[in-house]
Amino acid sequence: MSYNIAMVSDFFFPQPGGIESHIYQLSTKLIDRGYKVIIITHAYKGRTGVRYLTNGLKVYHVPFFVIYRESTMPTVFSFFPIFRNIVIREQIQIVHGHASLSCFCQEAILHARTMGLRTVFTDHSLFGFADAASILTNKLLKFTLSDVDHVICVSHTCKENTVLRASLDPLMVSVIPNAVVAENFRPLSSTPRSNDRLVGPQESRPSPTAIGPNDIITIVVISRLFYNKGTDLLIAAIPRILASHPNVRFIIAGSGPKAIDLEQMLERNVLQDRVEMLGSVRHEEVRDVMVRGHIYLHPSLTEAFGTVIVEAASCGLYVVCTQVGGIPEVLPAHMTAFAKPEEDDLVLATGRAIAALRSNKVKTERFHDQVKMMYSWTDVARRTERVYKGISGDISPEEFYGYYPGQGWEGDRVRSFALIDRLKRYYGCGVWAGKLFCLSVVIDFLLYVFLEMWFPRANIDIARSWPKKIREVRQNDDNVHPRKSDRERLAST
Template identity: 60%
Template sequence: MVSDFFYPNMGGVESHLYQLSQRLIQRGHKVVIITHAYGNRTGVRYVTNGLKVYYVPLTVIYAQATLPTIYGFFPIFRAVVIRERIDIVHGHGAFSSLCHEAILHGRTMGLKACFTDHSLFGFADASSILTNKLLKFTLSDVDHVICVSHTSKENTVLRAALTPQHVSVIPNAIVASQFKPDPSAADPNHITIIVISRLVYRKGMDLLVAIIPRICAMHPKVRFVVGGDGPKRIDLEQMREKHLLHDRVDLVGSVKHHEVRDVLVQGHIFLNTSLTEAFCIAIVEAACAGLLVVSTKVGGVPEVLPSHMINFAKPEEDDLVIAVSKAINQIRLKEVHPVTFHDEVKQMYSWVNVAERTEKIYESISHMETPPLIERLRRYYGCGVYAGKLFCVVMAVDYLVWMLLEYVFPRSNVEVAQTFPYKRYRKLESLSAVD
């Protein structure tokens, strides 16, 4: 598993990598994660169940994404692949430079590769055009692509000019036992609306800033709890100051994943104001914790929850106020049953199911033939009149770098790492649980 985004950073991609890796380990596979260093967290670390993480010292440029090195990452990546005897490279996140580079280098080394797209992108602005061209380069030579929703699949197929048969949909999931409802934790004298999100433009923070004063004015018994951090936090603080809402808007800051449930159960309604979303795991966690969800109807969100658990709104201020007001009335009329919500979500989303479906993809690509060098060049050449030629040069140089590394640092000189004793670890764990 390769991505710029992993713990201790918090988010949907990070959670996806961790949970999927844990379930694959439980199914008998060896999983290694490669990500960039986070502060002092560098080098090799072991997390739960012997999941091995390589924190590579690379420069972060924006939002935990690393500076592209093209070939600078290759020596480290090759050493890890040989040490850990890797068969499949699975990249996550279109914004991750590590992911794109790992797939390129992995294919050069003859490994199988697949990619999971967790985001939606447009087609018109400059950043989307550049990202889409980079994605087309990476996915031109990949064995399979996974998307987290059908909307995400359609978006990825169009952006990267892929054959739909080579793209599968496997949704995110949650550990339902970590989000058990607790109706007694909510304030009985108020209706509490929870927001847990990165406080950035893409998550619709401008809409949130606009609707909070209006909802507070319309409903005197409503209060907000906003979790998360980001550049838009200052806008929320200014709004709270301007409208004197200090006693009704609580900004709790960044929330660790194991603390999310404790924040959720304080509320009755969960509000998501995202402008674009491929899946939105946060609304699944909220529904599992027994909250009624109000969300903008964007991206893959309509595919996630049944209609009785969620109220939709257009990504507009007036429509969001109407949807939130409707949800407040539903709470007042006691139309929401938290335990029922939890039981339903528990049946709908499971990481075990996600791991089983991912495993089938691994098995299918394991039997595919590795394309020869000329076929890889042909695929890259078809990426555009000018870009295609550039991509061919990048790939050809990557092949030469690999040959140089094989000569200067022979495989026989790379020490093979010992496999973590998963079975023994589980046995000791079970014995300690009995004690």
């Protein structure tokens, strides 16, 4: 059976990032498998209204006030009228929200359940339990996930974190990792692509041959320059690494509030000639930056998965990363050097990686083929498709949840749309919060009734689906990637 699916999140192109890439790649693969997929996100600068991307992927850029890091202002109800209009126009059956900090995602799941639609939520991040921001976020997440049909997490660590934060039944949470289009992240030793672009001088690119004791080793960092991405740790470690290894250079790509701190550190230590700052780079340029290096340094303080380290390994880089969150699950030990999220240990781990490359102990030329075998967006789409079938009843609950007689099956895992049943679930969210949540659901339901009466469905035109020819999708066919014109459209439509 084919479904009409709406992916909803505040985070999408032209903003670069792992969530944005995940939504795009998953959507295109689902379209290849015969599903209709649209994306609902907020308007970006110069991009409002409806846009079409590769393979007929339709994107709705809804004008909304953005308050922080591309997150929209939470309003709970004001998004409902236009969301309802889009859902009816596109005949949506499943609403799939992404990211805990996306207000569009949280509100869309609430409105979708009020409209009688099946819902899925994908969590891409880890959150704590002690600080005020995490407590508030966790309470809001519990509100949203109390009535969701299924939850997807990108790692097992992320699943444990989400289950604890939202008090979920673990059987209602699946683990489906991110992936990478390996053809887009080839090392230099592979057959060159016709659309390869050079970033920086040709002589700065590493040779596929063995690294000599006096050869320059380039360390690449591509990250948003925020506190949680370990920028402070990076600022402290760079001078010590460069002091210990005179034949080492850094290339840093990314932007954020910590960029000024990084630049000040370079000026204090007079390291401008050994550290190249590229600023923000588009996703299609990431590979061309990575292949200029030998080591990829990832000093993140918290990470649910870390797609960028998979991309780095696919480009043939040895990865030095902090042992936090879901990162230890991502790559095998021979591709990585782990460090504690501390300055001293990060410096030592980087030194070990440099020594391993100089002694030719690490065979990075094999990384690309190994990553290609491990991660496939086609596999991610197929596993996500199984979730859609499970919540829609196209496969039995016993098969979907792994229930067998005698294991204590609970029928409440199949979420009822009845208002009284929904209120029961929300009421258990807390002594005071539960009552507030119930009030919000009742108001949402009354608003829905009002919209149905005053703006009937018969007055909303049904959008025509993009004409497409469904091709056979091979299990390991993960070589489809945006054409050059599509990449340009993603960045500057």
